[in-house]
Amino acid sequence: MKTIEELLESKGIRVTAMRLLIYKFLTEKQVAVRLSDIENAFDKADRTTLYRTIKTFEEKDIVHQIDDGTGITKYALCENGCTCEIETDLHLHFHCNNCNETVCLTEHKIPQIKVPDGFVSENVNLVVKGICDKCSGQ
Amino acid sequence: MKTIEELLESKGIRVTAMRLLIYKFLTEKQVAVRLSDIENAFDKADRTTLYRTIKTFEEKDIVHQIDDGTGITKYALCENGCTCEIETDLHLHFHCNNCNETVCLTEHKIPQIKVPDGFVSENVNLVVKGICDKCSGQ
């Protein structure tokens, strides 16, 4: 079990107070977060720093971006050892139409999708929308 | 074979010059278009009119919105007789990472996606990214 410091260093980025805080915030959240969510959590920090931090995390495969159709990009921590490769790491995302939250269903890999001749599939974005487990009352 | 005029009337919206032009533009394009694409095609027309026209088309199931992950919403004509119902009309979309164009693969319906217990699926957005037939040189 790596510490956060060790993880950041292993990804080749420097350990700073802000990065530790944001990483910790992401681990505690069980859902994908928008930049404004992080802003609200750290209202003393500058928005630009948060933005650049999350972009750095994204480049280093620490978080992945999620486009759930709300028009606002969200971010969530990658699984341990994730390299954001298609075969192994691509999972589906669920967006709740009731609470408006989006979660990673990391154990649900995306099925093979057939495309017509001449098309080459490199990547798949799959978002299921509906009612989440918390909101379905079960 | 309906004329465009007949089609618009059958959907319960009035025939105007602008609507005819935009509809014609959409039929000629074989790909999903952004609002700015329409703007560029009709630079004498006001952006708001184009915006409201496409929104009217959307309400009347003449076009459907596509979220291909580029952050910009695109629109494409619905199939003949489409009611934008999940079961029958939901197809997958292909976004080319090379030419940046997005096409409807209307004959490719979205497979049934399993979600965990407690989750209720109402809708699915599936976008495959890769290289399109034109760009794959085949």
Added chain:
DNA sequence: CAATAAATGCACTTCCTTTGCATTGATTAT
């Protein structure tokens, strides 16, 4: 032709994302 309703055009707003540049803080070389 007059009254009414819809469509269009212009201006403005909001929200999110991104960038430039100065400043602060940390790392490395002398």
Added chain:
DNA sequence: ATAATCAATGCAAAGGAAGTGCATTTATTG
């Protein structure tokens, strides 16, 4: 230890797309 170098942060401003209010034009109806 000090200076030089580079990365991280903070502040300001820009950009892009989506949406709204209201006046004006155009079409429809009585």
